[in-house]
Amino acid sequence: MFRKILIANRGEIALRIVRAARALGIEAVVAYSEADRESLPVQLADEAICVGPADARRSYLSAPAVISAAIVTGCDAVHPGYGFLSEDEGFAEVVRAHELTFIGPPPEVLERFASKEATRRLLAGHGLPMVPGSNGMLRDDGHALEEAERIGFPVLIKPSAGGGGKGMRMVRSPRELETALTIGRSEARAAFGDDSLYMEKWIEDNRHVEVQVAVDRFGHGIHLGERDCSVQRRHQKLLEEAPAPGLSPAARSELCERAIRAVVAAGYENVGTLEFLVDRDGNYYFIEINCRIQVEHPVTEALTGIDLVAMQIRIAAGEPLGIAQADVVSRGHAIEFRINAEDADADFQPQAGIVDRFLAPGGPGVRVDSHVYSGYEVPPFYDSLLAKLIVWGPDRPTAIARSRVALDELLVEGLVTNVPIHQALLANEAFLEGRMTTNLLDRVGGAAFLAAAARA
Amino acid sequence: MAEGAGRARSGSRSKTDRLADHDAIERLADELLPALMAKLGASGLGEMEVREGRWKVRLRRPASSQEASGTSGRRSTDRPSRAQPGHAGHGHSPSAVEKHRPGREARAVSSGNGARPNDGASAPETLPAGRRTVATSPAVGIFHPRTDVRPGAWVRAGDRLGSVDVLGVPQEVVAPVDGVLGASLVESGDAVEYGQELVLIELAGVTSGGQGGGSSGAAEDA
Incomplete structure (x- = not known):
C-alpha cells in the first residue's frame, strides 16, 4: 500500500481523496494552484504544495509541475481526481516513468480506451449494443x-x-x-x-444510465449497480440517482452484468463507468467509458456502503478487490444534487466571489461533499461546483422528502446558486414520476422550468 | 546625496579635501552600504551603525516594520519541504479555518526551512514595499542558488540568481528588480514550491546621506 500520495486536483474531489487517503492510513499531499491557496483541501491536507499559477494549464494540467511536486514531497503515487489529467494516458505514462503510481487504470489500459470510437468497436466485440x-x-x-x-x-x-x-x-x-x-x-x-x-x-427522449464497475489487476471484476443521470442541462449533469427509475430490476441487473462482463473481457482495470443511452422502449446502447472516479460516485457509495475512492487506491496499489459480486448489496434509493454557483436568471453564468455564510444540511441519510466554508472565496478560474448533496432513503419517495428538507436547510450566502432549480425539480411531475429524459430541461428552458415550479 | 549640504560647508576646504570626501562617499555608497543592507536584512536587527575613520553609517528600519512582524503569515509553517515531513495539518473546525486566512497581499517574507537564524523572535519580517523585495520560485522543484554571486553583490533586474530543478530541467530564478543581493531564504538542495520566496533583494536607490566637515559627519539611511 502507498505511504503518501499527491492529489493533483482541487475543490470537493481533492477533499474527498484526502479523506479516503486518511482513512486508509495514507498521508495526503494536495497540489494546488495559487488561486486555491485558501481552499479547504489545502488546509486539511497533511501537506500542501503550490504547483503553479491560477491558469490550470500551468498548474493542474502541467504534468511536469505535478510530478515534480510528487517527487519533492516524497509521494509514491498520484491521484488525478476527475477532469484535468485524470484520463491522460501520456501523463499516466510519465508518472510511471518517474517510479510513481498513477491512481487509475495503468497507462496501457488508458490508451486502449482513449479513443471513443475504438472503445465502441472493442466493446461491441465483447457483446455491448451500440447506437x-x-x-x-x-x-x-x-x-x-x-x-x-x-x-x-x-x-x-x-x-x-x-x-x-x-x-x-x-x-x-x-x-x-x-x-x-x-x-x-x-x-x-x-x-x-x-x-x-x-x-x-440521435435517440429522442433518451435517458442516460451508467454502470459503475471495478476490476482489479488480477482480472476480477464487479459492478456496483447503475446510476441514472438523465437530469441534464446542455449535456451537463445536474442530478443523479440510483436505482435508475425507468428500468425494471431485471433490466437493470442484465445491463450491469453485460457491462462488467464486457470490460473484464476487454482488459479494463480499476474503477470506471460505462455510459449508456436508454430509449423509450428500454433498449440500451453503450456510448462511452469513463476511466476515472466520477463526480456522482457518492450515489453508489450511499447504496452499497462501499468507499469507491478507497477501492480505486487499493486497486492501483495492486491489491485484489477482496469482495465478490454477491458481497455487493444495494439498499434503498439515493439522489445527488450538484450545487453549482450559477445564476439561472443570467443564462446560468458561473458565479465567483466570497461565500459569506455556508451551512451544510444534516439528518439521516444526508451527506455533503464540499470544499466551501463561510468566508471562502470561489475563484473565477475553474468549474462552478460548490458542493454535492447526497441524500439516501429506504425508498425513492423518502429520499425525495429528505432531499426537500436538506435543500431548504442548505445555506449558501453571497453567491447565487442553482438550488432553486433543484427545488423546482423536486416539484416537477416528470421528475416525481421518474420520467426525466436528458433533453427535458433544455426543451422547457431553465427559466420556464423555474417559473412553472413557482406556479405549482 | 548630500551634495548640497557638502557644498555649503566646503567654502574653507581645499579641493583635495573635497575630492577625498567624494571618494569616501562613493565608496560608502557602492561598497559598504550594500553589504550593510544585506547584513541588516539577514540579521533581523532593527538598527546598525558602523564607523570608519571620520565617517559613520547608520542603517535603521522604520518602526512600522517592527509592529508588522507579528502578522507574518502562518504560511511560514506550512511550506512543504523535506525539512518538515508529515506536517500534521491545521485546525479542523471551521472557526480555526477562518482565523487562519492571511490576506494574499499580507504574505510576509518568510521561510519554512529554518534558514534564517532569527526567525520567530521579534524579527521584522516585513519591510514597507519599496525597500526590499524577494525573488520567488518559478516552479516546484529543487532550488540551487548561483554560487558565484554572494550576498551584498549588486544585481540587475533579470539577472539569474539560481535555478529550480523541475524533473531535471532547470528553471531560472531571476532578480525581479535592481538591488543588492540579500540573504537566501532556503538552502541549496531544498524542495521549493511555485511562488516560494527564495532570495531577498534590498532595493537599489535607497539614498545614503553623506556630510562633509570633520565634526559630526554622519551618513544615514534616510
Whole structure:
C-alpha cells in the first residue's frame, strides 16, 4: 500500500481523496494552484504544495509541475481526481516513468480506451449494443452526409476526444449538417486539440444510465449497480440517482452484468463507468467509458456502503478487490444534487466571489461533499461546483422528502446558486414520476422550468 | 546625496579635501552600504551603525516594520519541504479555518526551512514595499542558488540568481528588480514550491546621506 500520495486536483474531489487517503492510513499531499491557496483541501491536507499559477494549464494540467511536486514531497503515487489529467494516458505514462503510481487504470489500459470510437468497436466485440453510427471518423462533409442518410436523421455529431457535451451537435436535416460540422470541429479543436468527429443516431427522449464497475489487476471484476443521470442541462449533469427509475430490476441487473462482463473481457482495470443511452422502449446502447472516479460516485457509495475512492487506491496499489459480486448489496434509493454557483436568471453564468455564510444540511441519510466554508472565496478560474448533496432513503419517495428538507436547510450566502432549480425539480411531475429524459430541461428552458415550479 | 549640504560647508576646504570626501562617499555608497543592507536584512536587527575613520553609517528600519512582524503569515509553517515531513495539518473546525486566512497581499517574507537564524523572535519580517523585495520560485522543484554571486553583490533586474530543478530541467530564478543581493531564504538542495520566496533583494536607490566637515559627519539611511 502507498505511504503518501499527491492529489493533483482541487475543490470537493481533492477533499474527498484526502479523506479516503486518511482513512486508509495514507498521508495526503494536495497540489494546488495559487488561486486555491485558501481552499479547504489545502488546509486539511497533511501537506500542501503550490504547483503553479491560477491558469490550470500551468498548474493542474502541467504534468511536469505535478510530478515534480510528487517527487519533492516524497509521494509514491498520484491521484488525478476527475477532469484535468485524470484520463491522460501520456501523463499516466510519465508518472510511471518517474517510479510513481498513477491512481487509475495503468497507462496501457488508458490508451486502449482513449479513443471513443475504438472503445465502441472493442466493446461491441465483447457483446455491448451500440447506437447505430458512422463507420469510423467523418472524413469530410460528403462522407458525413452519406453516413447521416444511411443512419437516418436526426443524428448527433460528436468529437472523438473529450466529453462534457463540448463539440456535440444534433442535426435534424441535411440542410443543417454543414454548419454543425464546422462548429463541431472548431469546438472540438478548441476544447481537446483534436477535431475528429463521428456520428450517431440521435435517440429522442433518451435517458442516460451508467454502470459503475471495478476490476482489479488480477482480472476480477464487479459492478456496483447503475446510476441514472438523465437530469441534464446542455449535456451537463445536474442530478443523479440510483436505482435508475425507468428500468425494471431485471433490466437493470442484465445491463450491469453485460457491462462488467464486457470490460473484464476487454482488459479494463480499476474503477470506471460505462455510459449508456436508454430509449423509450428500454433498449440500451453503450456510448462511452469513463476511466476515472466520477463526480456522482457518492450515489453508489450511499447504496452499497462501499468507499469507491478507497477501492480505486487499493486497486492501483495492486491489491485484489477482496469482495465478490454477491458481497455487493444495494439498499434503498439515493439522489445527488450538484450545487453549482450559477445564476439561472443570467443564462446560468458561473458565479465567483466570497461565500459569506455556508451551512451544510444534516439528518439521516444526508451527506455533503464540499470544499466551501463561510468566508471562502470561489475563484473565477475553474468549474462552478460548490458542493454535492447526497441524500439516501429506504425508498425513492423518502429520499425525495429528505432531499426537500436538506435543500431548504442548505445555506449558501453571497453567491447565487442553482438550488432553486433543484427545488423546482423536486416539484416537477416528470421528475416525481421518474420520467426525466436528458433533453427535458433544455426543451422547457431553465427559466420556464423555474417559473412553472413557482406556479405549482 | 548630500551634495548640497557638502557644498555649503566646503567654502574653507581645499579641493583635495573635497575630492577625498567624494571618494569616501562613493565608496560608502557602492561598497559598504550594500553589504550593510544585506547584513541588516539577514540579521533581523532593527538598527546598525558602523564607523570608519571620520565617517559613520547608520542603517535603521522604520518602526512600522517592527509592529508588522507579528502578522507574518502562518504560511511560514506550512511550506512543504523535506525539512518538515508529515506536517500534521491545521485546525479542523471551521472557526480555526477562518482565523487562519492571511490576506494574499499580507504574505510576509518568510521561510519554512529554518534558514534564517532569527526567525520567530521579534524579527521584522516585513519591510514597507519599496525597500526590499524577494525573488520567488518559478516552479516546484529543487532550488540551487548561483554560487558565484554572494550576498551584498549588486544585481540587475533579470539577472539569474539560481535555478529550480523541475524533473531535471532547470528553471531560472531571476532578480525581479535592481538591488543588492540579500540573504537566501532556503538552502541549496531544498524542495521549493511555485511562488516560494527564495532570495531577498534590498532595493537599489535607497539614498545614503553623506556630510562633509570633520565634526559630526554622519551618513544615514534616510
